Amino acid sequence: MITPAFELTQDPDFLTIVIKVPYARASEFDVYFEGEDFKFYAKPYFLRLTLPGRIVEDGREKASYNTDKGTFTIRLPKEIPGQYFEGLDMLTSLLAPKKSRSGKPLVEEIDTAASAELSEEEEEEFDWEIEQTPYEESAESMLPLQYCYGFGNLRSGVFQRLQDELSDVIDIKAPDQTPVDERRRKRLAAEAAKFDPDHYLADFFEDEAIQHVLMYKPWWVDVHKKMTAFKGESHQEHDNHTFVVFSEEEKEQLRKLTNKSYLLDKRSRHHVYLGLIDILLAYCYEICVNEGDKNVESAWNIRKLSATLCWLESFTSIHDVVVSFGRRVLCYPLHRHFGLVTRAFNDTVMILQLGKAAVLKCLLDIHKIFRENDPAYILNDLFITDYCIWIQKTKSKKLAALSESLQKTTLTKSHIGFELEELEAAAVLVEEEERMLKAAGTVSKQQLPSSESETSESEESSSTSSSETEGSDSDERESSTSEDGKINSLQGTLQEERTAPLIDCNGLRQGTNTSTFEVSDEKPKVSLQSTSVPGKLIEELEKQMHTAIRLSEQPEGLAAASCILQEQEENCVSEPDGFSKDTTGKGNFLEVSSKANPLLLFCSTNEDED
Structure with a gap:
């Protein structure tokens, strides 16, 4: 069976589903809907959706077929008129997950009213900090340990089969045998060795190109302004997603993704959210410096500036994420300026405030960049694909709390750890001394002709007096x-x-x-x-x-x-x-x-x- 392309829209009373089924027989189709379930069949197409709200059959439902476009348009009445269905553009999450054929799964995801209430309580008390315990040396085991990484730290042993392509994807060696703490120590040491004061000061003083790219405005800037103006006029927040529009290519990407659930504990959820910030920061830098255009270095920029992707880092706080991103911006890319760090930080806050639709749009763009780059596609399997599926089911309150916490985070040059303020102060002093010496040299050159003329006059007078007093004939x-x-x-x-x-x-x-x-x-x-x-x-x-x-x-x-x-x-x-x-x-x-x-x-x- 083929899953057809589809779109969902709504008004206060009806839910409209448009299904594209070219070359199907209009006389042979079947539609079934009840509650939150919707099924459509027209050979060879089959579509099964789990709707975010309940619909009802009361005689007002309608269906039509456009033979020129090959589309079915089905209007279904809402059970509660005026109810808002959230997430209609999250196409992957609407596709019903594939059911297991076994009698009973070993691990079952329960969705009861009690668990829903408990989940809401956890969301409200989400503080974006995680308890840290001192590192303790553990006894060596007889069997080699397999350390986890990837989305939610759910993967292990992947790079054992990809040793030849390892160096082109990540910077860490032997990640399966390297614990998280050691990854962090090695990353910090590599950044300290890579930092070049001359490169940083060159971009600091000669920043014409950087100031030019900082003037670029990506698509989310205008969308954020519209959203802010809309909130100020109507005081509504649930229509944020209407400002973010997905292209046909992005919709096709969403339809190709396989819907699945992720069982994450509290610590893993923290790692996932913080890793999302890290990836978005790197993506915002790439969009800014290239002014929205893609090139052969786009995949390298994103993965190199994100410690989550390049070092398989698992962060414990938002401040650690921002500091890591700032250090890597000043060490690796072509443009190494602190203003680019601040710009990427502000852009990430905007994207999170726009909601999961904007976040999903950015993740789909990253997915496309990695898919077209060899061997960066491995990072799609480890991180980006799961992020694209997972973000569609994320609660909007979580992203709102995350954006608020990120906005409250402060980052200064002293946090980076490269003594940037001292370098800048010393460079400014040297520049002032050179300017003073140059000015002094110019003044001396201007005074040189007058001094020479005075010397000439004195010599002339002395020669005249000596010739007058000489006692010769x-x-x-x-x-x-x-x-x-x-x-x-x-x-x-x-x-x-x-x-x-x-x-x-x-x-x-x-x-x-x-x-x-x-x-x-x-x-x-x-x-x-x-x-x-x-x-x-x-x-x-x-x-x-x-x-x-x-x-x-x-x-x-x-x-x-x-x-x-x-x-x-x-x-x-x-x-x-x-x-x-x-x-x-x-x-x-x-x-x-x-x-x-x-x-x-x-x-x-x-x-x-x-």
């Missing part, structure tokens, strides 16, 4: 004075054109650090060095030159001079163009001029100074 004094004037003009020209490009003899650009030009006070000497143009050094100037010139920071004019001097060093006596004879008979001046910088050099003719 008038010819020497005139020569020295003209010489000083030309050299000072040379210094001013070089200082004004310090930023001009260097031009070599062939018109090519020269490097800025290839030559030095120094004149000392004690020994009037010129030192001209060039790494690009080799040649002799001009070592002596006339003794009457008393001016100290230091042009180590002005290589522009010197590069041109070095090139020209290379061509003129052998022709100093031949008086070529640019060489002028001194009328005093004391020596010859070589006047070298270029477009960029003029340069005046003196060649002595005294025999004792050659």
Whole structure:
């Protein structure tokens, strides 16, 4: 038999069931309903539902068949007019579970009025905390222990048959022989070793991409706003599910799931609820950073950020869940920012407040992501499929209490345990020091030209005074004075054109650090060095030159001079163009001029100074 596609809707007086049965004979179908049971048969389709409310046969029931669409539409009156049937979109839970063919089951799930009242009392007193007992070393058993994991810790021995794919699914080694406490210790040690302060600080200071993804609004944000506005206007809470709409693909997923019951004790229920929070946090992070799009890393992000999926962790408190998620966000994914932790936290609260329909929609999306990723599909068998079936039967009060407890939980950077606040403070101090040093360097560069000009003026005044007080003859004094004037003009020209490009003899650009030009006070000497143009050094100037010139920071004019001097060093006596004879008979001046910088050099003719 084939289970057909179906949908259920309601109004205050009627329940409407739409069943899609293409290629069925409209003349051969059978419908049976009584109380909470509904059965439909049209070869080869068969549908049996357990309704959340009672219906009655009083003559108002109607049925019609659309031949174009191949759908049966059946309207059934409610036994109590105005009664609201909850969970009509939980299609898997409506499918009647398969009955056992044995005479009597070994474990029977009883559903009596007394047990229902007891269950309601447990829901009201649900505090989301679990009693913790000190760890005690137990004696080693002769047989190897099999530790449980998976949904409600109901599985064991699964990874013994999947050793080859173990490392691609979870991080823990040998989970069947690793107890829960040891899993937690190993997980914390792995996170501490993986944390990278440089990566964290890089995302902390350069957060343009992160701020961009934080602006993305997933579908539950608008739905939550509509639900909040609706509650404020009508003061009704039972219509929350109407804001969450399942697609046809999601409905098909629900129909393919097998309905079954789960016998969980109190401790196991705590683990299941806390694991649900952990999985939803990882899913919200994935949706935010990829802005709702799926990629090849989606399955990795979800399972890596959830310690429940990656380390088979069993949490004992909501705070432990949130801290674990925060640590893993700052250790493993591409974007490691505390703002993403806060965003995922707020999104999870919204999803839980929307009710189990929104939670189920997220779980179905996770199920699809894992189903399309190899070998992440194993996590569907261990966790997600059971969560999809179990959440449909969960009481709305449980999820409301869970969302309220999660909302009251606080998470700060100090809870993470990586000294994040200290790292940020130290990084801010370093950044401020670098900014101050950079500002100081800029100020010194701006003051440099004025200081050089002042030095030049002082040197000029000192040279003038020394030339006036010198007791030499008038010819020497005139020569020295003209010489000083030309050299000072040379210094001013070089200082004004310090930023001009260097031009070599062939018109090519020269490097800025290839030559030095120094004149000392004690020994009037010129030192001209060039790494690009080799040649002799001009070592002596006339003794009457008393001016100290230091042009180590002005290589522009010197590069041109070095090139020209290379061509003129052998022709100093031949008086070529640019060489002028001194009328005093004391020596010859070589006047070298270029477009960029003029340069005046003196060649002595005294025999004792050659």
